[in-house]
Amino acid sequence: MSAFHFNYQSRPADVTMKLDDWRRIARHVLPKWRHSLQLVFCIVMSAALAVVPGLMMRDVFDQAIPQHSLPLLFALVGGMVGASLAGNLLGVWQSQIATRLGQSVIFDIRSQMYARLQQQSLRFYTHTRSAEALSRLQNDSSSIQGVVSNTLVNLVSNSLTVLAIALVILKLDWRLALVALGILPIFILPTRKVGQARGRIAGRTQEQIAEFNSYVQERLSIGGFLLMRLFGTREVEQQRFEQKAGDIRDSVIQQNMLGRWFLMFITSFASIGPALIYLVGGWQAIAGAISTGTIVAFVTYLGRLYAPASALVNAQVELISATALFRRIFEYLDLPIELPDAQPAVAITHPRGELRFEHVSLAYDAGGRKVLDDISFELPPGKMVALVGPSGAGKTSTTYLATRLYDPSAGSVTLDGVDLRSIDFATLARLTASVTQEAIFFNATVKDSLLYAKPDATDAELERACRLAQVHEVIAAMPQGLMTVIGEKGYKLSGGERQRLALARIALRDPKLVILDEATSSLDSQSESLINEALETLLAGRSSLVIAHRLSTIVRADLILVMDQGRIVDRGTHAELLSRGGLYAELCRKQFLGHTS
Numbered sequence: 001m002s003a004f005h006f007n008y009q010s011r012p013a014d015v016t017m018k019l020d021d022w023r024r025i026a027r028h029v030l031p032k033w034r035h036s037l038q039l040v041f042c043i044v045m046s047a048a049l050a051v052v053p054g055l056m057m058r059d060v061f062d063q064a065i066p067q068h069s070l071p072l073l074f075a076l077v078g079g080m081v082g083a084s085l086a087g088n089l090l091g092v093w094q095s096q097i098a099t100r101l102g103q104s105v106i107f108d109i110r111s112q113m114y115a116r117l118q119q120q121s122l123r124f125y126t127h128t129r130s131a132e133a134l135s136r137l138q139n140d141s142s143s144i145q146g147v148v149s150n151t152l153v154n155l156v157s158n159s160l161t162v163l164a165i166a167l168v169i170l171k172l173d174w175r176l177a178l179v180a181l182g183i184l185p186i187f188i189l190p191t192r193k194v195g196q197a198r199g200r201i202a203g204r205t206q207e208q209i210a211e212f213n214s215y216v217q218e219r220l221s222i223g224g225f226l227l228m229r230l231f232g233t234r235e236v237e238q239q240r241f242e243q244k245a246g247d248i249r250d251s252v253i254q255q256n257m258l259g260r261w262f263l264m265f266i267t268s269f270a271s272i273g274p275a276l277i278y279l280v281g282g283w284q285a286i287a288g289a290i291s292t293g294t295i296v297a298f299v300t301y302l303g304r305l306y307a308p309a310s311a312l313v314n315a316q317v318e319l320i321s322a323t324a325l326f327r328r329i330f331e332y333l334d335l336p337i338e339l340p341d342a343q344p345a346v347a348i349t350h351p352r353g354e355l356r357f358e359h360v361s362l363a364y365d366a367g368g369r370k371v372l373d374d375i376s377f378e379l380p381p382g383k384m385v386a387l388v389g390p391s392g393a394g395k396t397s398t399t400y401l402a403t404r405l406y407d408p409s410a411g412s413v414t415l416d417g418v419d420l421r422s423i424d425f426a427t428l429a430r431l432t433a434s435v436t437q438e439a440i441f442f443n444a445t446v447k448d449s450l451l452y453a454k455p456d457a458t459d460a461e462l463e464r465a466c467r468l469a470q471v472h473e474v475i476a477a478m479p480q481g482l483m484t485v486i487g488e489k490g491y492k493l494s495g496g497e498r499q500r501l502a503l504a505r506i507a508l509r510d511p512k513l514v515i516l517d518e519a520t521s522s523l524d525s526q527s528e529s530l531i532n533e534a535l536e537t538l539l540a541g542r543s544s545l546v547i548a549h550r551l552s553t554i555v556r557a558d559l560i561l562v563m564d565q566g567r568i569v570d571r572g573t574h575a576e577l578l579s580r581g582g583l584y585a586e587l588c589r590k591q592f593l594g595h596t597s
């Protein structure tokens with residue numbers, strides 16, 4: 001029994017950043033050591049430059065003016081301007097490196113996430129809305145970029161600046177320094193609470209955005225449009241849209257205003273600092289304990305201390321808010337891989353296309369109902385096995401196992417004697433091909449759609465495949481021929497043309513085993529006979545596992561498996577089964593006799 005329990009709908013609840021989370025962020029940032037070193041250099045230099053103007057200002061008041069020294073005054077003022085200019089230039093460089101660093105971290109995270117998503121099983125995609133994945137890949141990761149380029153960098157840079165200034169002012173006059181620093185905790189203490197509240201709103205907003213994207217993506221697709229138009233639900237859908245868009249609007253307003261009130265509170269406190277310094281410093285100066293220059297330097301430092309301190313506090317607020325985003329990203333980076341690629345893979349040197357199921361069971365959910373129970377059969381090379389049975393009998397599930405879209409919960413599926421779990425996915429895809437009822441295409445040209453199966457195919461090969469699939473003439477008659485864009489999901493083609501194009505795509509791959517889910521939708525007789533001809537050529541000499549819906553197919557099959565409620569209840573050729581009566585004879589009468597081709 002498969003022990004796969006991952007809950008794809010789980011949501012990260014805790015928004016406090018754990019040591020492990022920090023380690024992971026560091027693991028993404030540290031490999032970019034060149035950028036990181038340059039950044040550290042900029043940050044240290046900026047912090048050092050931040051203390052220079054204050055000291056010079058003190059000397060303007062305590063030395064240049066009392067000594068009536070113009071050269072000293074010029075030198076000090078020049079130094080002040082120079083230091084601030086150098087600081088600003090460093091700031092530009094720092095932003096450039098920080099942006100590069102943030103962008104390359106996000107590039108790594110995105111490509112790791114995409115790789116992880118590509119390795120997920122069909123189960124993941126049946127449990128997750130595609131827009132949810134898109135949202136994490138796009139929105140969450142670009143928000144993280146801001147955190148890396150701005151918040152993290154500011155956090156380090158402002159911490160250093162605050163530390164450097166604190167040291168200098170302590171050295172200048174410890175009593176005044178204590179007054180200045182004493183106010184700092186008022187900024188820092190409430191930060192955590194606000195940060196956590198914003199974190200919760202940020203997480204909720206991202207979820208609402210994901211939900212919104214998912215909704216819009218579904219509704220603004222061909223399928224969504226058709227449903228809406230045919231059921232006349234335009235107004236209901238408009239209301240639902242506005243409800244979802246409104247939720248995002250409210251959350252963003254709430255998130256921004258929470259931060260804004262907090263900023264106002266902090267800035268108001270920042271103006272108390274200089275006032276206190278003038279009061280205590282002036283008192284000391286009257287008593288002759290300190291110089292006027294020291295007071296002026298202190299007030300200058302305060303301006304430079306509170307700005308980074310409030311930015312620091314804000315950075316922390318932003319960082320806590322970002323935790324929810326990090327969690328959403330890490331959750332995807334950590335997605336377990338349900339069906340790992342074979343490591344090491346067994347090579348199939350002489351593929352024949354022999355498929356064998358041995359005592360196979362399948363439950364879609366761990367511990368859940370078995371949708372396949374003890375299925376055993378053999379499909380010899382070049383033969384055809386047809387699956388028939390009532391709806392929900394397990395026919396599609398059987399074909400899923402044959403292409404390893406799922407692994408069996410028990411038993412084994414082998415191709416040419418090798419367990420599918422030991423064949424790498426690339427080889428499996430080369431040896432097998434699936435023709436689904438609804439052919440799947442990207443919105444691309446006919447040529448690109450075909451090349452997807454064989455990127456190096458020549459034009460002659462494409463033509464041969466199209467002729468084989470009876471679709472060549474249709475394509476040749478299109479104004480742009482092979483360069484015609486087939487529209488979303490190939491909707492610019494007719495159903496029959498789409499199916500034949502899908503067959504041409506498979507003909508290019510030259511598989512040993514074809515898995516075919518015959519179309520149930522009735523095509524006109526000409527289209528159907530074209531498809532039958534194409535199939536006839538495609539299946540010749542290859543093994544095929546077919547979910548049969550037409551009498552002509554089952555009559556041709558070498559073995560028919562009659563399935564019911566996940567079990568094989570009968571097997572044989574058409575004539576044998578018919579003579580036995582039972583479920584097959586009944587199915588034949590109800591299902592197939594009306595569909596003879």
Ligand SMILES: Nc1ncnc2c1ncn2[C@@H]1O[C@H](COP(=O)(O)OP(=O)(O)OP(=O)(O)O)[C@@H](O)[C@H]1O
Pocket residue numbers: 126364365371389390391392393394395396397398
């Ligand atoms: N992804 C899934 N998760 C959970 N249960 C599933 C999933 N896919 C199919 N099932 C269930 O497994 C059972 C077998 O489904 P399956 O699609 O294999 O039947 P089928 O014989 O192909 O039916 P039909 O002829 O209607 O296509 C059904 O009861 C179905 O509800």
